[in-house]
Amino acid sequence: MNCITNFMKRATTIFVFMLSVCAVAYAQQHPCFEVTIDQLQKHDDCVDIAYKVTIHTSEVSDCESVLLDFYLEKNEHKIDFKPILVNGQSRNRTYKRGVALHNLQRNYANADVISATDPDTEIVYTDCIPHEEWMNGSVLYVKQAVWGCGSQLTEKIFALKTLTVPPMKLVDPVVTVVEIVPEPQPQPRVKNGVAYLEFPVGRSVLDLSIGKNLQEWNKIIGEIRQIEKDEDARIISVEIIGYASPEGTYALNERLSRERAKALSNQILLFGNLSLSPDLVRSSSVAEDWDGLVKLLEERPLPYQHEIMRIIENIGIFDGREKAIMELAHGNVYRTLLKEYFPKLRRTEYRITYMGK
Template identity: 35%
Template sequence: MKRLIIIFSIFCFCLPAMCQGLAFDILDLKEDNDSLLFRYNTLVTPHAVRTGQSLRITPMLESGNFVMALPGVTVLGNNRRRVMKRMKHLPDEYIRTNICSDTVFETAFRIPYKLWMDSASLVVEERLTGYRARTTTTRYRLNNSVSLSTRAPYEVSPVVAFILPDKEVKVRHRQGKAYLDFPVGRSVILPTYRRNPEELSKIDDALRDVMGNSDVTIQGIYIEGYASPEGTYASNDRLSKARAEALREYIVSKFPLNSSLFKVSNVAEDWDGLVELVNASDMAQKEQVLKIIETIGIFDGRESALMRLNGGVPYLLMLKEMFPELRRVEYQVDYTVKDYDLPKTLVVLQKNPADLSQLELYNLAFSSEKWGGDFNRIFVEVIPRYFSDDAVANNNAAAVLIQGGELATAKRFLQRAGQSAAALNNLGVMHLLGGDLEEAESCFAKARDAGCNESIANLEEVKAKRDDNKKQERYKNRK
């Protein structure tokens, strides 16, 4: 019996021939993504084996205790084939030898790649069976290994989650302050007196702006008068009430508004406002002033104690620079805005975005190209401007920022996004992108249990990354 020649074109080695007329040409034995690709040609001549013989060639991968038989070929002589056919023992893959010329048969397959294959070598087993079932087995261990691909770390592709805002009754507020001047002993507003023209003009503009909008309905007008602390409490109480009533009468006389819309109140002495001004100043004895206001009651000599502090110097400073800021009237106009469809929403966005609901802005964003400029701007700039404390608004802004890679800014939004399923998912995405798989998995599991569908896919990303990390540890040792 002659010897079989097996040719490995990739690794440039050969085996001694065992059977004349049969040769292997291995085209691929390599790692390909997550698969092992094994591809080879079998060259068979018309007289590869004798008529009563069969030859089974089985490639194998071996590494330590790991052994995997790979698909091979069987060559049958004519008599052997007829006998096995009668007995219905024909192998699934065999090559007939009653051929008239040299013939090439190609074999190719993929199997899942295992890490132990990194160090595996190729073994070829020949099993020659002749008459009376006499079998001879020969094994050849080759000096090659699997051709390893260059493996870049797995790049995760997590999915962020948005929250659809609830529909709202759009109640809006227009607020302002007026520093009105009154002649001594009078409480009627004189439109041309001192600073009044400028102050009244601001009020007029605000009311005209609201009343001139056909899409809104005024629900109430709130007016509150304030006085500064100097003088008696009783006189300050009368003065602050008179200022508030004077502004109400001015508005009623100038605008066609039902008097039932008005609610008028007053603060006799605006000590809270004074504390804010003192805190914002760099005045001397600042801490002593604040301590007196905090510990001494209004009717227990608070103002007298301030007058005595440091010979009255701090008090005179407040009287001159801070008390005038406390003598004012504040107003607020509450109104509702009708709902808009998409085309009208786009128009209002350009003119008065404060009149849009978060849901209207959300729908407008999703009507544009996702992750495009308008989409991102609405979620990151417009909605947070008018709904800065809303958990839904903060979650959705964070989702857009995460998608854009702005993780530091996204983290600040997520801190105000609450503990919704979507917020937990997006927090998990932050951890995943930062490489903290344990925290990411915990967040995704909680989000999944709370009903977030995106977290299901993200849990698969955690698993894929964890598996890849294990592979990368092995790849570090590759040469």
């Protein structure tokens, strides 16, 4: 009895040892298959996959089954490819019987099933799957599941290759220089004129019946109307500038030049029979036109001209400039200015600004 008991213990120990050896052995890659990766690379908008699986049927023992699952995975994303099932001779008979009796095939419906009685086989897998962003850096794996004698199961996952994503080609930008020539913007045009209007002494009422006032008036209105009649023209402003000569007090000259310019502006708006908006007509004044006198003296020199120029340059208006000129040549120079030069300083300038061709 003791002999039988000892024999059973030794048999059990040997059986457990054999199972352990089998499990350790198949924790490594099973010798029945080899995988050659030909291509795993992104190309344009797809991923090209090509690998070859060589099955050595003689390496599968009679009671073994080896299932090879291929898949591409990264994090929670995964794509499965066609599995391969390799059966030993006895296991293949069991597999076929299970298929016939229990529809076992549904578990491996898309698998390539190979028997140990078949010759060595090469299975080539090629595909082009649409590329998705998560696939960058993904890995092609094969999961090896081995059912050994006694139906014990060992599993092992092998990383085969990481997806290659070629670097982006940097294309030198083609720079085309296009010279944009802006269309010339229309510039305002200006028409200047001078009118010599006569006013009663010390007053600023414009009387068209005096002297050549009507003629000067018609000249101003005629030029404004001519621009208004042009369909391509648009008046921007009409500026009236009144000038006074230096004789008399500065305060009086300032008031008269200002009021006379304003009188002409009002006359244009009220009686000019024009389409001008009131805000387009403006008036300004120059109380004593010493700059105009200098210009006249340069055009028409007279005795003591240099002395007059020196006085204008060095003595201020309110510091006795006019009195200093009066004292030249016992007043003869000043009388000449009063008669021949000052009347030309008492004038009205007009400036018409408009847009047009």
